[in-house]
Amino acid sequence: MLEEDLILQQLLNEDDILTEKQKKIIVAAIESFSEKGFAATSTSEIAKKAGVAEGTIFRHYKTKKDLLLSIVAPMMAKLLAPFILKDINKVLDRQFETYEDFLRAMVENRREFLVKNLPIIKIMLQEIPFQPELREQFKEHVAKDTFRRFATLVEHYQAKGQLIEMPSMSAVRLSASAIFGFLLARYLIVPEIEWDDETETERTIQFVMHGLSRKA
Amino acid sequence: MLEEDLILQQLLNEDDILTEKQKKIIVAAIESFSEKGFAATSTSEIAKKAGVAEGTIFRHYKTKKDLLLSIVAPMMAKLLAPFILKDINKVLDRQFETYEDFLRAMVENRREFLVKNLPIIKIMLQEIPFQPELREQFKEHVAKDTFRRFATLVEHYQAKGQLIEMPSMSAVRLSASAIFGFLLARYLIVPEIEWDDETETERTIQFVMHGLSRKA
Amino acid sequence: MLEEDLILQQLLNEDDILTEKQKKIIVAAIESFSEKGFAATSTSEIAKKAGVAEGTIFRHYKTKKDLLLSIVAPMMAKLLAPFILKDINKVLDRQFETYEDFLRAMVENRREFLVKNLPIIKIMLQEIPFQPELREQFKEHVAKDTFRRFATLVEHYQAKGQLIEMPSMSAVRLSASAIFGFLLARYLIVPEIEWDDETETERTIQFVMHGLSRKA
Amino acid sequence: MLEEDLILQQLLNEDDILTEKQKKIIVAAIESFSEKGFAATSTSEIAKKAGVAEGTIFRHYKTKKDLLLSIVAPMMAKLLAPFILKDINKVLDRQFETYEDFLRAMVENRREFLVKNLPIIKIMLQEIPFQPELREQFKEHVAKDTFRRFATLVEHYQAKGQLIEMPSMSAVRLSASAIFGFLLARYLIVPEIEWDDETETERTIQFVMHGLSRKA
């Protein structure tokens, strides 16, 4: 995975040149928001952790919510990353002979993404239910864009006879449930137990393939 | 499903006799917490919505967090419900001939539970990451008790040769991912689209069975 | 003049029963607003002067501006007072044989009103240009109601042949200018010099009468 | 009226050469102060409106109050303008045969002055009660200088037998009340109604003359 997957890295180098102080504010905000939640984190706490005056936060972000959005919004777009393929169908055959190959690549890709951006992802998951702006972006980028591309992929392999007939929506849901169920358990719910990552990944992929592939 | 699955019902009839006011406080708190989150809900708002004086809340619940815990804690225990079987193995054969039967029963059972308790479940999911007491209870009741009983069940069907060999933890994870992936999508993420509940439920169960059952 | 002309008195006894603390807040606010202006007065300063916690202010007045309006608004209505006469024309002859009598009564009346309510009047004059709500009330009660009744009076004396023909608006403006020019100079602009009140009042009235009365 | 009566013009050409930026600051400050009041206007707002950096304001004016004073102070001196007559008594006969002529000239003169400087005058009237420096200047230039010269004029016409005997202070007050009552109503209180300027001006002057002149 390229460094560009590190959202934090992107936030800090972003657009124009950010002040040192601005960067510290972002880092501090991510840490606090992810530890205590957005509403329970005070701006004075962020300022103290960042080593800046409280006013400095508001010079760069009009409101506390602005600060939140500036952190979480870029994340949304990045969730699309593994599906951004120009002329998706033509490219597919060369890239991934089988749905299994695709799944394997995606799990690996999303796993790295998740690991590197865990705090921001926690913030995102927590705040989507309460911040209409975020819900909007989520629906746009994930529920629509990402889902649609995933579905196109599934249909492609169905057409090739690799996958059983089933509404692509259902196939996507079942695939995504298995993958994200794995990643969530692994990194968010019970990260403290010992995981044999390779085995569990392969097991998850095989599980999906058994459920979706046409028996040869 | 029995009425006793309605957590709210239980909360309101609980223990001894609650005042009318107390009941109104709980109902109001559930509504507000689930809509705006715990930290973003003020006690004065709850008081207003419940039609009681601010002081009345604190007469019954020492702190705001006490109020939260009094709502969410009973939920935890109830998540165990479908697994509470005395002498589990002996009972199983008679109750559910196959793992498939068990899955079908559980999905239906949890679905009703989810639908009836949606707001409280939302609160629970939101607050577990931030409230140590809740995390503790969750680990105890769900990650340990519920998981352990689920695992015992899986091992039972493995022993009978119905399910393939695989660490029961993995089998539980894959089963649970599929089921909760379905229920989450259905009731929390995209409840607004039209769902053919029966078909999708069956599809989900078949998906799990394909992935886990020994090919006859 | 009756005690009821004391706006402060009315504010404090108003409507229902006000807390001791509420009364102190009003008294303190009037003092500070009139000394330093609304925008330059902080709520913490008012709280300190009133001997209450800052939160107490906001328990009774939703915002700082609410506090201002609650003080100034009642003043507006009271400016109408000397003109509130039922069936104004019929009553007039018996009450005031001549316009001069009326003027004399009104000057005396408004003088007492002014003296007793000086701080609130200062606040009102200062804030009308900046508070749209107040401007609205002012236009309604003063520029419209008060002016219209004053004009009716003038027309009455014109009809009796006591006053020269002239648009009543002009006659009112000239009368009011003289009276308020006197009262402003006397009590707001140069209150520090020694005034022979009786003589100056009479001089002002004679000045108006010379300008407006039909030469006998 | 000469251009020199335009205070803004004077402010901008003042002293030496002002930067373009400085001029913009003054124009912006006048607009904001007159619209929202001094205390309710922020320097950042002025900077934005002027199109300069916040720091630039403080390069030219040590404090926000300095900026206010630099705008209002020159106004004070200018209020004297129509009375600045060298060897006042000797000049008078040639300039104004009668008090009526003088009044007429002055009303016209002050009217133009008022119209051209309305925003600055509004600021001045608003801030005099709260800024000791301004009150001092006002007392010096207006309440003393201007008043004294006005009084001298009145005494001149009394000595010539044109005006009735009366303390000159009272005569000045009555004259000034009528004139400023007119101008205030015309340009500040109810500028929105239609005014027949010529008629009302003449009416005001005749009103004063009736009240003050010796009946021939």
Added chain:
DNA sequence: GATGAATGAGCTTTCATTCAT
């Protein structure tokens, strides 16, 4: 001379909690 990031005191307002009635 001009900038605008940075400051920190102070602003208005909210909040969980207390307590006399």
Added chain:
DNA sequence: GATGAATGAAAGCTCATTCAT
């Protein structure tokens, strides 16, 4: 048990002012 006035700490945010560039 219930009230709601009162609290004061802390919240989010604004402000005049400074200063390195």
